[in-house]
Amino acid sequence: MFKILTIFIYSLKLILRLPPTLRLLTILTLIGYSVYLNIILTKFIFKRYSLILKRRNVDNRSRLLQKLGISEKFSREYLIIGFFHPYCNAGGGGERVLWTAVSFHQRTHPNSICAIYTGDLEVSKVAIIHKVKQRFGISLNPNSLLFLPLTTRSWVEASRWPRFTLLGQSLGSMVLGYEALSRLIPDIYLDTMGYAFTFPVFRLLSNTPIGAYVHYPTISNDMLQRVSRRDSAHNNSSIITNSQILSQVKLLYYLLFAELYSLCLRQADYLMVNSTWTKNHIDRLLKPWLHRDEIDLEMDHQLESCPSPQLTQLDGLRLRVPSAPSNLSSKHLATQSTRESKHKKSSVVYPPCDVQSFLNFPLQPRSPIILSISQFRPEKDQETQIKAFAQFLSQIKPNYSAADKIKLILAGSCRDQFDEDRVRGLQQLCKDLEIDDSVMFKVNVDWHELRQLLKESLVGLSTMVDEHFGISIVEFMASGLIPLVHKSGGPLLDIVVEHHEGITGFHAEGVKEYKDRLIEIFDRLGKDDEILLIRQRARNLSERKFQVENFEQGWLVGFENLQKRIEK
Known part of the structure; x- marks a missing residue:
């Protein structure tokens, strides 16, 4: 020395x-x-x-x-598919995707074993299978299903990271990913919950093909734009927006995180996404940094058929796919297309929606109920619903004899004390606006009651900005409700879209527009058949576009792509 x-x-x-x-x-x-x-x-x-x-x-x-009763002699005949889903027992839309995929493999690939990496340590295998059957109506075969416990799940919980939450949870997921890898290296790795930071772990320490089903990007262009414009939001507090220095620091943090996230996404061999909106953001992140402002010439058919003039606006809040400028030469277009082909792209696979169970609901008669179904989270923006409803009632009462019978029902679940406090705040808002007699809250409503509400209601209301998909909106349409949704995200680009027969619902933005659309809907009731035709078109579209079989076909394409990459 x-x-x-x-x-x-x-x-x-x-x-x-x-x-x-x-x-x-x-x-x-x-x-x-x-x-x-x-x-x-x-x-x-x-x-x-x-x-x-x-x-x-x-x-x-x-x-x-x-x-599982499989001897070592025959172990090589089985394909192990590892599903990374730390909260597999949550019972939400993401879990429907997981269990539909697992059920699909059990039916169509008898020599496959589905291994679920989960942090639900206190729930037995039998209990999880029972809940899946009860909640989603999906039957699972326990003989080809493994649950691999992850003891480090607390590393991805927001409560562990009060500051720099995105970065903390993402780095924590790498710890979780390493634990998963040390318990079992699968033949194919599939992340169905959005933990892209696990991809480098599997890439560096194994040769396993990596796939993912992305419900929403961890960071997106609209988040960067909100911080840049210093707009207040549920994930951008007024403390930050009121300070130029703090806003710049947060913007730098977001930009650096976006580059790390982009690097992780590019480690995947195949990416499936749940909507056009998610695809636009993910495909943008899949490009290297200096290429992200290039014009994307690939326009989804949903965009081409959508009636909203806002589709060609790049307003920062909602990233759109712009049309190519008419003055571009054919040579430039060909060069551009060649450059685009070098970058990875995701594939849209709409999530499985249980539309069949709603199609037998009669379209008439219906009660004058405006129904909202969503968790009581800040981004769901139930406050806009209440304010728009208050203005709507005030304006329609003089001209609508049955105005007193119109009700707004807010149905949804509460995850924690913060959500419960939010419900109390919304109830107080109703009292302040003097509409508490016309607004009902259905908190943690059971499935049977929710189906009954869908069967009786007339209008389905959603106000979330940039919602990545919106399964509840599909349920509105399948149940025969008139969808009134925000003009952004999946509801605009994929779900409530126009086709050759006409519109399938209404879009709005802000309290005034929601109020105006509600007045338009109730004013046209009984005056013509257009409202009934809209409901019929919406139901037909939901049945054709979002059934489980469509999801399974798209999933199979991705799975076969990953199968080809397995080391022999």
Whole structure:
């Protein structure tokens, strides 16, 4: 050790005696060699540790398959599909995607084993299977289903990261991903919950093909624009927006995080997304940084058929796919198209929606009920619904004899104390606006009562900005309600869209527009057949576009793509 230190000091003295130019060149050369050697050393360490994990995985795989009654002799005949879903027992739309995919593989790939990486440690396998059947009507075969416990799930919970939550949860998911990998290296890895930071872990430590079903981007262009414009939102507090310095610091943090997220996304072999809006954002992030402002010439058919003039606006709040300028030459277009083909792109696979169970609801008669179904979270913006309803009632009463019978019902679930406090705040708002007799809250309503509400109601209301999809809106349409949704995200681009027969619902933005659309809907009731035709078209569209079979077909394309990448 002493000799090494002596040599280092002697070398340093020699460098310092060199002429300035030669000294700088020598230092830069040494730094370059140091970085190069560190990269080689890091690769060597990852490769060695990858081999250790693979050796351990032989025993892990054999032991887990034996739990299912599969002997080591036949273990190689089975394909293990690893689903990364730490909250698999939550019972939401993301879980419907997970269990529909698992059920699909159990039916169509008898030699496949579905391994679920989950942090639901206190729930048994039997209890989870029972809940899936009860909540979604999906039957699972326990003989080809494994649950692999993740003890480090707290690393991805928001409560653990009161500051720099996005970065903290994402880095925490890498810890969770490593634990998953150490328990079992699957033949195919599928993230169905949005933890893209697990991709580099699997890429560096295994040769497993990586796929994902993305419900929404962890960070998106609209989030960056809100911070840049200093707009207040549920994820951009007034403390930040009131300070130029804090806004710039947060913007820098978001930009750096977006680059890390982009790098992680590009590690995936195949990406499926749930809507055109999500695809636009994910495809933008899949491009290298300097290419993200290029014009995307690939326009989805949903965009081409959508009647809203706002589709061609790049207003920052809702990223659109702009039409190509007419003055671009054909040579430029061809060059542009070639550049675009070099970048990865995601595929839209609409989530499975249980439309069949709603199609037998009669369209008439219906009660004058405006129904909202959503969790009581800030981004769902129930406050706009209440304010618009108050103005609507005030304006329609003189001209509508049955105005006193019109009700607004807010149905949804509360996750925690914060959501419960939000409900109380909304109830107080109703009292302040003197409409509390006309507004009902259905908190944590059960499935049977929710179906009854869908069967009786007339209008389905949604006010969330940039909602990535909107399964409840599909349920509105299948149940025969008139959808009134925000003119952004999946509801605008994929769900409440116009086709050759006419419109399938209404779009609005802001309290005034929602109030105006409600007045238009109730004013036209009984005066013509157009409202009934809108409801029929909406139902037909939901049945044709969002049924489970369509999801399974799209999922199969992605799965077969990943299968081809398995090392033989």
